[in-house]
Amino acid sequence: MLKWLFHNQQQLGLAQSAAAALAAMVVILLARRRGIHLESDALIAMARGLVQIVAVGSVLLILLRGPKWTSVFLLIAMIVAAGATSARRAKGMPGAFQVSAWAIACGAGSVIALMTWLGVIDTEITALVPVGSMLIANAMNTNGLALNRLRADVLAHGGEIETALALGAEARTSVGPYVQDSCEASLIPAIDSLRSLGIVWIPGLMAGMLLSGARPVYAAIYQFVVLAMIFAASGITSLVSTLLIRARLFTPAAQLILRPGR
Amino acid sequence: MNTPPTAAPPVLRAENLTRRVHDKILVENATFAVRSGEVLAIVGPSGAGKSSLLRLLNRLDEPTSGTVFVEGIDYREMAPQELRRKLGMVMQRPFLFPGTVAGNLDFGPKQRGENLSDEAVAALLERVGLKGYAARNVANLSGGEAQRVSVARTLANSPLVLLLDEPTSALDETSKREVEALLQEIVHDHQLTCVMVTHDSAQAMRLAGRALMMEGGRIVREGGIREVLHA
Numbered sequence: 013m014l015k016w017l018f019h020n021q022q023q024l025g026l027a028q029s030a031a032a033a034l035a036a037m038v039v040i041l042l043a044r045r046r047g048i049h050l051e052s053d054a055l056i057a058m059a060r061g062l063v064q065i066v067a068v069g070s071v072l073l074i075l076l077r078g079p080k081w082t083s084v085f086l087l088i089a090m091i092v093a094a095g096a097t098s099a100r101r102a103k104g105m106p107g108a109f110q111v112s113a114w115a116i117a118c119g120a121g122s123v124i125a126l127m128t129w130l131g132v133i134d135t136e137i138t139a140l141v142p143v144g145s146m147l148i149a150n151a152m153n154t155n156g157l158a159l160n161r162l163r164a165d166v167l168a169h170g171g172e173i174e175t176a177l178a179l180g181a182e183a184r185t186s187v188g189p190y191v192q193d194s195c196e197a198s199l200i201p202a203i204d205s206l207r208s209l210g211i212v213w214i215p216g217l218m219a220g221m222l223l224s225g226a227r228p229v230y231a232a233i234y235q236f237v238v239l240a241m242i243f244a245a246s247g248i249t250s251l252v253s254t255l256l257i258r259a260r261l262f263t264p265a266a267q268l269i270l271r272p273g274r
Numbered sequence: 275m276n277t278p279p280t281a282a283p284p285v286l287r288a289e290n291l292t293r294r295v296h297d298k299i300l301v302e303n304a305t306f307a308v309r310s311g312e313v314l315a316i317v318g319p320s321g322a323g324k325s326s327l328l329r330l331l332n333r334l335d336e337p338t339s340g341t342v343f344v345e346g347i348d349y350r351e352m353a354p355q356e357l358r359r360k361l362g363m364v365m366q367r368p369f370l371f372p373g374t375v376a377g378n379l380d381f382g383p384k385q386r387g388e389n390l391s392d393e394a395v396a397a398l399l400e401r402v403g404l405k406g407y408a409a410r411n412v413a414n415l416s417g418g419e420a421q422r423v424s425v426a427r428t429l430a431n432s433p434l435v436l437l438l439d440e441p442t443s444a445l446d447e448t449s450k451r452e453v454e455a456l457l458q459e460i461v462h463d464h465q466l467t468c469v470m471v472t473h474d475s476a477q478a479m480r481l482a483g484r485a486l487m488m489e490g491g492r493i494v495r496e497g498g499i500r501e502v503l504h505a
Contacts, residue, residue, distance in 0.1 A: 174334055175369040179382040180359035180431060265333055266354040 033058060076137050083140045087124065090145055091117050094152035102159035102257070104270060111256040112155050119249025120144070120151040123241050132237060146217075146238065147245040150202065154246035155253045158198035162254060165190035166261060166270050173268055183262040191254045202246040206239050285310045285467050286361070286435055290340035291330050300326040302491045303340070308435065311465040315472055315482035315499060323491035324471040325366075328439050331469065332361040344434070355385065362433030366440045368424035370415070375399070375423050376408040382431035390430060402426040402456055418449025422456055429460070436460070438470035442477065457481060475503050 014031065018024040036058060043050050075082050095113030102108035124144045127133045133143050166173065169190060176186035184191075210232070217238060221231040261270055284307035291304040301323045308314050316324045329335045331342055333354055342349045349357050359382065370378050379398055380390045390398075395408050402422040407415075415423065421441060428436065441457065442450040458481060461468045472478050478485060478499060485502040487495035495502045 171365065171367060171369045172371065175365055176371075176381070177354075178332060178334060178358050178363040178365070179427065180355045180385045181381075182355060182385070185385065263336060265336060267334060267336055 029062060072141070076141070078137070080135055080137060080140075083137045083144070086137075086141055087121075087144045087148065090148045091121065094120075094148050094155075098152045098156035098159065101156035102163055105159060105163055105257055106260045106269060108159060108257070111253055111260065112152075112159070114256060115155050115249045115253030116148060116151045118252045119154075119247070120147040120245040122248060123147055123245040127241055132241070142217075143238065143241075147241055150242045151245045151249040154198045154202060154250050157201070158194045158250045158253050159257060161197045162190060162194035162257065163270065165193060166268075167272055170268060170271050177266055177268065183266040183268075184258055186266075186268075187258055187261060191258050195250045195254050198250045199243075199247060202239075202243045206243055209235060209239055283310065284308060284343075285345055286331070286469070287343040288327075288331065288340070289343070291327065291337050291342065292339045293326060293330055293335060294338045299491045301330060301337075304330075304486075304493055305340075306486055306493065306496060308467060308469055310467055312484060313461050313468045313470065313482040315470050315478035315485040316488060317472060317475065317478050317485050317503065318488035318494075320473065322488040324473075324488055325439055326491070327488065328363070328437050328469065328471050332358050332363050332437055334358075334363075359386070359431045360434040361437055362428035362431050362435070363437040363439065364421075364425055364428050364441045367444050368417075368420040370412040370420055370423060370427075373412065374408065375404070375410050375412060375415075378412060378423055378427050379408075379430045381427060394430075398426045398430055401429065401460070403452070416449065417445050418452045421445060421449065421453050425453070425456060425460070434467065436466050436468045438468060438472075440471050440473065443473070454480070479503060 014024060014027045018027050036054065040050050040054050075086060092113055094116050095109055098116070099108040099112040102112070105111075124133065124140075124147055128135060128140060133140055166187065173186045173190075177183065218231050218235050221234060222228060226234075262268060286308040288304050288306050292302050293300045304327055306314075316327060318324050326335065330337050333342075333349060344352065344357065344360055352360075371381060376390075376392075376395045379395050383390050392408070396405070399405055399407050402425055404419060404422055404426070407419070407423070412420065412423065421444075425441070438457065442453050445453060454477060457468075457470075460466055461481060468481075470478075470481065472481075482499050484497065485495075485499045486493050487502050487505075495505055
């Protein structure tokens with residue numbers, strides 16, 4: 013319907029954004045009626061997301077015409093921003109930003125570097141930046157989920173953790189079951205995406221590849237490649253993130269730092 | 275009532291223990307000693323700093339200043355794991371780990387690479403009145419049984435001193451009596467040195483020989499249990 017009303021692409025884009033935002037607003041209102049308050053978080057996130065993607069889109073237009081090394085700086089900037097974003101899900105956890113940035117750099121960064129070296133990801137900025145950003149974004153989500161789950165578990169099970177410490181356990185043993193659970197829970201979306209590939213989810217990248225003339229079978233296989241890379245990046249991120257934050261949950265004398273009311 | 279053995283050397287000595295959090299004083303200049311085989315009760319109103327003081331003794335919290343000497347050694351020179359094995363703590367709630375009773379009892383020894391034999395598990399369970407409970411799942415225990423398993427789990431580490439943080443306060447009357455009887459047996463028959471936090475004066479009177487009265491984070495009275503509670 014919108015395509016009949018708007019013939020200019022920019023106007024059409026704005027109208028489509030408004031329609032999608034309207035659907036999100038309905039969800040926010042429904043959630044509010046059930047006592048779930050998403051208003052400020054969701055509205056700010058939507059406004060930020062729109063402004064950011066338009067701004068980045070404009071900058072990308074310039075950068076994509078630049079030399080290949082520009083992509084390295086772009087990806088590093090994305091990792092730092094991803095670290096800052098997902099660290100917010102770990103309120104009260106010491107060094108959450110550093111842990112998040114390092115974990116995403118290890119997870120997404122190592123997979124991007126290895127796959128680019130192997131030739132799985134093309135070195136052209138137009139390929140490296142979009143695929144790299146996909147890996148970074150998924151690593152960011154995984155990191156946020158892992159830290160958020162670990163934080164909630166540590167706060168809820170402080171008694172069990174301190175009991176283990178009081179029985180002479182090392183700090184890492186006392187928090188071990190919760191680190192393991194948070195790592196597993198954070199990887200559920202990545203595993204489910206792989207499991208449902210082609211049945212529930214056909215990534216947008218495939219449509220783009222088909223439009224740019226790739227063979228359908230290769231385009232389909234590449235979707236698996238992308239999702240497997242996402243899983244690898246997310247897995248490394250989650251492992252590194254939980255490992256790094258584990259050490260920061262305790263003082264050198266094995267005293268639990270993150271406790272309710274502190 | 276437990277009578278303090280006056281000649282025994284102090285097994286535990288707290289010197290000027292202080293803990294402040296965000297300018298709030300939780301414990302201030304607590305100085306006292308506990309002799310071998312003695313039962314010391316820490317009493318006082320809610321918020322007096324009793325549990326905070328107990329947590330400083332096994333270093334679950336860090337003192338802002340002051341220290342504790344365990345058998346004459348400054349506890350900052352000991353590995354926290356070793357210190358906490360020596361000063362075994364029973365919490366207000368049992369916080370049993372998922373699995374069997376035997377698995378819980380084995381937790382402490384396992385941390386130092388040892389395994390409790392079936393005989394040792396059976397002996398510990400008999401000591402806390404839970405003979406034949408080794409294979410039971412902890413999810414099916416009553417509150418009193420869970421707390422007794424928690425006591426047995428702490429005893430499995432063969433502690434030098436038992437720290438009890440209101441171990442019967444979260445229990446119903448029947449369970450409370452069961453656990454108190456068990457503690458009485460342990461501290462009296464086995465002469466285990468014990469520091470217990472309680473808000474129950476009658477319980478303190480039944481179990482302890484000496485007491486510290488705390489108010490506002492400070493020790494305001496110290497001495498024989500009757501002298502402190504009836505002052």
